[in-house]
Amino acid sequence: MLRIALAKGRLESESISYLEKCGYTFPEKSDRKLLIRDSENNIELLSVKPLDVPIYVYSGIADIGICGTDSIVESGLSLIQPMKLPFGICSMVVASFPDFKFNGRRTKIATKFPISTKKYLSSKSIDADIIKLNGSVELAPVVGLADAIVDIVQTGRTLKEHGLTIIDEVYKISAMVCVNNVSYRTKRMDLQFFFDKLWKLLDS
Amino acid sequence: MLRIALAKGRLESESISYLEKCGYTFPEKSDRKLLIRDSENNIELLSVKPLDVPIYVYSGIADIGICGTDSIVESGLSLIQPMKLPFGICSMVVASFPDFKFNGRRTKIATKFPISTKKYLSSKSIDADIIKLNGSVELAPVVGLADAIVDIVQTGRTLKEHGLTIIDEVYKISAMVCVNNVSYRTKRMDLQFFFDKLWKLLDS
Incomplete structure (x- = not known):
């Protein structure tokens, strides 16, 4: 069996x-x-x-x-x-508002996927704080909890509804x-x- | 506001x-x-x-x-x-099969609540492994992934359906x-x- x-x-x-x-x-x-x-x-x-x-x-x-x-x-x-x-088939992506850029000050990234996020940040030598959430991650930049999110995107509709756009692809799923x-x-x-x-x- | x-x-x-x-x-x-x-x-x-x-x-x-x-x-x-x-109103409890007892060998406890579980084990000086799951925790003892679970119980119906019973209360919610x-x-x-x-x- x-x-x-x-x-x-x-x-x-x-x-x-x-x-x-x-x-x-x-x-x-x-x-x-x-x-x-x-x-x-x-x-x-x-x-x-x-x-x-x-x-x-x-x-x-x-x-x-x-x-x-x-x-x-x-x-x-x-x-x-x-x-x-x-x-x-879908993608793990970094998403934020269209004008988002990682910069010198510590960026806050909300995600349900802290290990994926940590690996991405480390591979790009980016210094950022990870805020582990359990759901509705796309809400975090809208209410000011985070500057960007790392989340799974299939059609991109949820991102669009929150005024967010894909900044980078973390990996394909x-x-x-x-x-x-x-x-x-x-x-x-x-x-x-x-x-x-x-x-x-x-x-x- | x-x-x-x-x-x-x-x-x-x-x-x-x-x-x-x-x-x-x-x-x-x-x-x-x-x-x-x-x-x-x-x-x-x-x-x-x-x-x-x-x-x-x-x-x-x-x-x-x-x-x-x-x-x-x-x-x-x-x-x-x-x-x-x-x-x-509900309870965080330890649940398992009726004959369960914490004993000398390392017990495995499945839970969605690792911090609550850790605090409980530490307060009772019990040595056990915590397996962090994301759902269907009551399945873990049934299929042999864990010896017991720490989970929220309201009516106790889900426990009963899986042949499990409350062993101890961790805290009231x-x-x-x-x-x-x-x-x-x-x-x-x-x-x-x-x-x-x-x-x-x-x-x-």
Whole structure:
């Protein structure tokens, strides 16, 4: 049995659709159960919060995880990432008002993604304060809590509604497959079979 | 003008109802706006994620915050807390399967509230690992990610559905009013007027 941790929310239905296209079937998928199974193919799906997927995989509770690049970066965990999937495409960006520039004084950046932000700032040798928020990050520059934000952008509509624009791209995001280190060695055959199905669809 | 940061979600409507009972009126409350005003009484409401309320108050973007005790504890920020409100009553608890006991080996505790958990463990001189999750914490003992959880319980129904029971209470929670340190000195008259209204209702 391979257990796959899926990121709840937007990526969840896209992940299940993708697995169905690969030949898996999940008859219980509408049952709001914690675990749903493809008993014939020995696959079990566990839906958890996006940022928790790497934790479930790292700890070995799940053999495989499917989540966005951002969840893996933010976990700070070292996970085997054998493949990128062709959905969940978006970007981690720095956004602010059109006239924003990083400058000498300490800039305040609000974000739900402090590790991504820290890596970006460090790679650009920028000195800035990170304010970790839990939601509505685009509100922070509007009310004066921060000068800029680092957030995920898909269509850019939310930014526009708040008068914000993209200043720089931090990294591109897509759905990623990650694998537990121990499972990678002990469940080699099962994993090979699973990845062959995914690669076949990816190549088609 | 006094700006009040409210915790989005369950507490938000209870907070607005409470302020209305105190005599404030918010004609825009159904407009899904970021800021809603009682212009006559110079009060402005800003709805943010519960855990972000203390950050908005600490930074001075809001003068006052209304959020649960848990949000204040988790922020780790030192805020003036002049009053407790009679709603949002629940508990932060340790929960696990009925036969759970903290024992010599390192126990794993999953939680969305690492600071509350750390304080509890330290006060009881218990050695345990904290696994910070972002949601569905009650799933962790069921799938074997953790031995116990620290989470907010209101009715206990979610715990029961997962076969879990309350092992110990960490602290009681209710809606709390917190105040920015600078506003507390510079907006003394406005705050006095506001608190008089709240106290009057509390005493009635």
